[in-house]
Structure formats: structure tokens, C-alpha cells
Amino acid sequence: MANMDLNNGTSQINANDVEAIVKKVLENMMATPSAGLSAATSQPAASRVIPRTSRVAMLTALEQYEIREYPVPPVGDGDILVKVEGCGICGTDAHEFKKDPFGLIPVVLGHEGTGEIVSMGKNVTKDSAGKPLRVGDKVVTCMIFKDNPEITMFDLNKQNVGGSDVYGLLPDDDVHLNGWFADYILIREGSTVFQVSDLDLKSRILIEPAAVLIHAVERAKSTGILRFNSRVAVQGCGPIGLLCIAILRTMGIETIVAVDGEQKRLDFAKEMGAKTGVNFKNHQGIAALTAAVEEAFDGHPADFAFQCTGAPGGHSNIYKFIRNGGGLCELGFFINNGDATINPHLDICSKELTIVGSWVYTLRDYATTFDFLKRAEGIGLPLKKLITHEYPLEQINEAHRTNLKMEGLKIAIVNK
Numbered sequence: 001m002a003n004m005d006l007n008n009g010t011s012q013i014n015a016n017d018v019e020a021i022v023k024k025v026l027e028n029m030m031a032t033p034s035a036g037l038s039a040a041t042s043q044p045a046a047s048r049v050i051p052r053t054s055r056v057a058m059l060t061a062l063e064q065y066e067i068r069e070y071p072v073p074p075v076g077d078g079d080i081l082v083k084v085e086g087c088g089i090c091g092t093d094a095h096e097f098k099k100d101p102f103g104l105i106p107v108v109l110g111h112e113g114t115g116e117i118v119s120m121g122k123n124v125t126k127d128s129a130g131k132p133l134r135v136g137d138k139v140v141t142c143m144i145f146k147d148n149p150e151i152t153m154f155d156l157n158k159q160n161v162g163g164s165d166v167y168g169l170l171p172d173d174d175v176h177l178n179g180w181f182a183d184y185i186l187i188r189e190g191s192t193v194f195q196v197s198d199l200d201l202k203s204r205i206l207i208e209p210a211a212v213l214i215h216a217v218e219r220a221k222s223t224g225i226l227r228f229n230s231r232v233a234v235q236g237c238g239p240i241g242l243l244c245i246a247i248l249r250t251m252g253i254e255t256i257v258a259v260d261g262e263q264k265r266l267d268f269a270k271e272m273g274a275k276t277g278v279n280f281k282n283h284q285g286i287a288a289l290t291a292a293v294e295e296a297f298d299g300h301p302a303d304f305a306f307q308c309t310g311a312p313g314g315h316s317n318i319y320k321f322i323r324n325g326g327g328l329c330e331l332g333f334f335i336n337n338g339d340a341t342i343n344p345h346l347d348i349c350s351k352e353l354t355i356v357g358s359w360v361y362t363l364r365d366y367a368t369t370f371d372f373l374k375r376a377e378g379i380g381l382p383l384k385k386l387i388t389h390e391y392p393l394e395q396i397n398e399a400h401r402t403n404l405k406m407e408g409l410k411i412a413i414v415n416k
């Protein structure tokens with residue numbers, strides 16, 4: 001999970017329905033002209049050499065990974081053994097590294113991972129969307145269960161069922177190959193897995209964080225306010241805000257104003273499709289900042305705003321940028337960063353705002369994300385520049401320290 005969560009699905013859909021739905025989404029996707037991402041060629045199973053052992057990066061104490069070597073376990077009839085090619089470092093990994101809030105240590109982290117199937121059990125024939133699976137295919141896992149395409153982390157937490165196939169957040173066990181910060185991962189029978197051989201490595205590493213934004217934009221669309229000609233403000237230009245801008249841009253929304261305190265990030269926001277950027281450090285007080293945002297929209301307030309920072313002050317400010325009858329999607333508070341002060345009369349009631357929250361994603365959003373990545377590449381958005389740092393597995397401590405220093409945007413472990 002990147003910096004967010006999911007939403008609530010109430011319908012009871014059986015597994016067959018889900019498979020049919022996801023399959024349809026993917027079929028539609030296949031009918032879309034692809035943007036020419038590098039494709040992987042599947043090769044016969046016999047050509048894959050499986051080593052006897054695999055390295056994993058085990059978080060054994062706060063801020064301390066140890067590289068350990070374990071035997072590669074036998075691959076069961078429903079299991080898939082994957083050679084890891086890369087895995088992004090998520091906000092969740094950073095929290096675990098610093099504080100272990102979930103009490104998982106010792107644990108092999110890494111859930112934004114992808115790699116190549118090197119072996120699979122005889123019962124494995126299809127991925128969670130019904131696409132055929134072969135040795136040599138590139139895959140990703142997803143923390144959302146396939147029995148309900150609308151289920152979200154919100155539901156999982158509510159039902160207390162999270163964790164059973166959330167690779168990268170599983171406590172260590174006899175298998176050990178439970179996270180993507182490793183050379184190999186064993187994906188167990190019944191897990192949610194997608195074949196994404198038509199996406200290149202960097203695009204595959206960005207699937208999980210991008211799915212969070214696909215979900216947020218779907219939530220925003222549910223207000224009925226977000227339209228082709230909408231003026232949209234995106235506050236916060238970290239990976240989440242930048243991906244948000246890219247998704248809006250691929251939807252054909254052109255009047256996007258980015259708000260951040262770092263000029264470098266604002267420049268990147270323009271590359272991702274923002275019309276212009278407003279640096280809040282250049283404006284003293286909320287009235288001046290609001291005026292600057294309106295000026296960036298040629299004298300108008302925003303029709304819709306996405307709040308992508310985790311700062312309470314950011315939440316308080318964003319209402320001022322939005323017009324009467326406009327909409328807001330708050331997705332910056334992936335974790336509890338404290339209370340924010342607003343004036344409910346001025347900020348919500350008298351403006352008649354429509355507000356949605358967004359956290360993580362649904363399984364359906366995941367399938368939509370594959371399509372988004374191809375579209376973004378097709379219209380020339382430099383999405384892959386979001387991955388600013390790559391480290392080999394043995395430098396995972398350093399990679400996390402770079403992440404904590406907030407240097408760069410998305411930091412990834414890449415196995416050569």
C-alpha cells in the first residue's frame with residue numbers, strides 16, 4: 001500500500017463474477033493501442049535455473065536489515081516462485097523501518113515488487129484476472145483479495161482479515177521468502193497475482209503507488225464535479241501528488257495547478273502535466289496564497305482539489321482554493337498525522353462542498369492502473385523519472401536512509 005487506502009465495497013460478489021469483471025477490464029485494456037513499452041518474451045519452463053538458496057533482506061531490528069540466505073522452499077501445486085527484479089520502497093516500509101508500528105519484526109518487507117516466474121505448481125494456469133500464466137511471465141502481487149473486486153484495506157481492517165496474502169507485510173515463518181526485498185519470493189496458492197509482461201520494470205514498480213491515485217481519482221469522479229474542463233488544484237508534489245497530476249492529464253484534464261513548497265517538485269509537476277505551479281513559500285498567509293492559486297487559474301478558484309500532503313495545515317488551507325459548489329478529495333493522511341482546524345461554516349456549509357476521502361485501492365483499480373501506465377507513456381509523461389534512486393539489495397539500509405531523508409521521490413531496490 002502506498003500512501004493510502006481503499007474504499008468500501010458493500011456488494012457480495014462471488015469469485016466467478018469477480019474473475020469475469022477483471023477479465024473484461026483487462027480485455028478492454030488489451031484492445032487499447034499500447035504505448036510500446038518493452039515487452040517480455042515468455043520462455044519455456046525448462047530454461048529456468050532455480051538456485052538452492054535465496055537472499056532476503058530481513059528487518060531484524062529498528063533501522064536494521066540483515067541480508068540472510070535461506071533454502072528455496074519446494075514449490076507446491078498452487079504456488080509460484082518468482083525471481084525478484086525490483087521493488088519500490090513504500091511509506092509503509094519506511095514506517096516499519098523506523099518504528100515497527102505493526103510489530104512485524106523480524107520481517108521481510110517490500111510489497112511494491114515485481115519479477116519473473118521461474119517455477120510454478122501444476123495447478124497454476126491463470127492469474128487473478130484469468131490471463132494465462134507461464135514460466136517467464138512478469139508478475140506483481142496485490143494486497144487486495146480477488147474474491148471481491150471492490151474490497152479495500154478499509155474493509156480488510158474492519159473484518160480483521162488483512163495479512164493472509166499481503167507479501168512484504170507477513171511476519172517471518174518457515175518459508176522466509178515472504179517479501180519482495182529478496183532475490184526470490186514464493187507466492188502461495190490463492191494469492192492475488194497479475195501477469196504484467198507487457199510493462200517494463202520501472203512501470204511495474206510504479207503499479208502499486210499509481211493504483212492509490214487511480215482509486216483517489218475514481219473517488220473524485222463519484223462527486224460528479226470533476227469534468228474535462230475542470231480547474232483542478234493538486235496540493236503536495238511528492239510521488240502521490242505527481243502521480244495524481246499524471247492521471248488527471250491522461251484523462252484529458254488540462255487546467256491543473258500544482259501547489260508545493262519546493263521549486264524542483266513544482267517543475268516536475270509541470271512535466272507531469274500541470275499547467276503551472278504555486279510555491280507556497282513565496283506567499284505569506286492564506287489570503288495571499290489563495291490569491292496566487294486563483295491567479296494561476298486566470299482569476300478563478302478551483303472546481304476541484306486533491307489534498308496530497310500529510311500536513312494538517314495543508315488540509316486547513318485547501319478549502320480556501322475551492323469555489324462554491326466545488327469538490328475536494330483528501331488522500332494525504334495515509335496515517336494519523338493529527339487534527340486539522342477548519343471553519344465548517346465558511347469552508348464546507350456555505351460553500352456546499354462535496355468532499356470524499358480516499359485510502360489505498362480496490363482490485364478493480366489495480367487492473368485500471370496497468371492501462372493508465374500505458375496511456376501515460378503514450379502521451380509522453382515522464383512517469384519513470386519518479387524513480388529517482390535505485391539500490392541493490394545489499395544496500396537496502398542505505399536505500400531506506402535515503403528515503404527517510406526525503407531525498408528524491410520513489411526509491412527502489414533493483415536486482416541486477
Ligand SMILES: [Zn+2]
Pocket residue numbers: 001002003090091092111112208209
Ligand atoms: Zn505501498
